[in-house]
Amino acid sequence: MSSISKLTTPSSRRQFLTLLGLSAVAVSCGTGGGGSAKDQAKTLRYQGWAGSVILPELAEDLGFLEDVKLKWVGNTISGPQDIQSAATGQVDFGGAFNGAVVKLAARKAPITAVISYYGVDKAAYNGFYVLKDSPIHSARDLIGKKVGMNTLGAHSEAMLDIYLQRHGLSQADIKKVEPLVVPPVNIEQSLRQKQIQVGVLGDILRDKALQTGGIRPLFTDHQLLGNFSAGTYVVNDRFLKENPDTARTFVTGVARAIEWARARPRDEVIDRQIEIVKKRGRNEDTGPLKYWKSFGVAETAGRIADKDLQLWIDWLAKRGDIEKGQVKASDLYTNEFNAYSRKDKSKDQSSAAKPTSKSGS
Numbered sequence: 040m041s042s043i044s045k046l047t048t049p050s051s052r053r054q055f056l057t058l059l060g061l062s063a064v065a066v067s068c069g070t071g072g073g074g075s076a077k078d079q080a081k082t083l084r085y086q087g088w089a090g091s092v093i094l095p096e097l098a099e100d101l102g103f104l105e106d107v108k109l110k111w112v113g114n115t116i117s118g119p120q121d122i123q124s125a126a127t128g129q130v131d132f133g134g135a136f137n138g139a140v141v142k143l144a145a146r147k148a149p150i151t152a153v154i155s156y157y158g159v160d161k162a163a164y165n166g167f168y169v170l171k172d173s174p175i176h177s178a179r180d181l182i183g184k185k186v187g188m189n190t191l192g193a194h195s196e197a198m199l200d201i202y203l204q205r206h207g208l209s210q211a212d213i214k215k216v217e218p219l220v221v222p223p224v225n226i227e228q229s230l231r232q233k234q235i236q237v238g239v240l241g242d243i244l245r246d247k248a249l250q251t252g253g254i255r256p257l258f259t260d261h262q263l264l265g266n267f268s269a270g271t272y273v274v275n276d277r278f279l280k281e282n283p284d285t286a287r288t289f290v291t292g293v294a295r296a297i298e299w300a301r302a303r304p305r306d307e308v309i310d311r312q313i314e315i316v317k318k319r320g321r322n323e324d325t326g327p328l329k330y331w332k333s334f335g336v337a338e339t340a341g342r343i344a345d346k347d348l349q350l351w352i353d354w355l356a357k358r359g360d361i362e363k364g365q366v367k368a369s370d371l372y373t374n375e376f377n378a379y380s381r382k383d384k385s386k387d388q389s390s391a392a393k394p395t396s397k398s399g400s
Contacts, residue, residue, distance in 0.1 A: 079282040082108045083131040086115040090323045092312040094156050094293050100315050101299060103292035107285055117190060122273050126150050134272045136194040138351035144371050145361045149276040152372035153290050154341040155268035163335035164261040165241035168254045175236060178206030187221035187235040194269060195239045197354055198260045243330035268337040268347050287376045294340035294379035340379035343372040
């Protein structure tokens with residue numbers, strides 16, 4: 040498995056600028072496939088998350104998607120389901136934890152990851168919490184204990200496995216630790232009622248539980264791996280081939296939204312998200328958005344690197360979910376459609392101090 044240093048070391052400046060230059064050339068020269076721009080799809084179907092604003096929605100509201108429009112077809116509660124829908128063509132893009140992307144690609148699904156959209160940093164992280172008076176203080180103390188998390192086979196279970204492995208537990212002992220699916224809104228209550236011994240909490244649920252008191256972290260994913268991009272948007276390969284210009288507009292727009300959110304004051308980003316939720320009129324609670332702190336994307340403009348996927352390739356191979364050497368990280372993603380440039384970066388940051396219109400102009 041990759042070391043922590045490999046995970047947290049950013050790409051060199053020279054390599055990054057070279058990639059930016061190649062993207063700029065690709066934009067100016069056009070694409071090698073697909074029909075003319077006017078014949079390409081201009082509306083992208085997608086699934087959202089109730090009460091949340093995803094980066095493509097933010098990009099559209101800011102005007103960064105230009106002539107490309109989004110069409111909401113419903114909400115999802117699962118990243119694996121979302122990318123499966125993208126693979127089958129029910130939606131035009133979907134996002135999930137990178138381990139789920141690797142698993143789906145290993146099954147020969149016709150998908151390619153095009154941009155990172157969430158990750159872990161000191162502001163955006165998940166913690167594995169126990170009661171303050173719990174006898175659990177180490178990885179070995181978790182043997183025979185129940186760990187509540189939102190879903191299995193995804194981000195939280197991966198973090199738990201890596202924590203146990205790094206603290207020397209054998210596979211036999213790891214199997215004695217019991218991850219359980221608990222709806223996120225019920226995890227704190229289940230922990231306090233001792234139905235589970237460890238609860239995975241993030242964002243508003245973490246902050247509210249900490250404010251109430253009586254719990255402490257055993258570890259966090261940020262402590263475990265530092266800053267890293269954890270999930271990517273994937274697009275069906277056929278769509279990319281037939282609609283390369285649309286794909287470039289979409290990916291670059293999301294990249295600009297990532298950098299816009301980095302450059303703006305936190306309150307402004309929160310207010311923008313609340314405004315978006317209110318405008319879509321789905322009777323959603325905007326309260327949790329006030330706790331937003333970061334999208335956690337590690338690399339500039341959400342550009343993907345081998346390390347973002349290699350960690351999960353190694354993890355899945357150790358679990359026996361895929362065969363060693365079955366997939367290659369560099370085959371699972373492309374930065375070809377991410378044309379975010381230094382000029383874009385300068386423009387987005389220079390306007391950080393002044394308000395934008397609803398169209399983002």
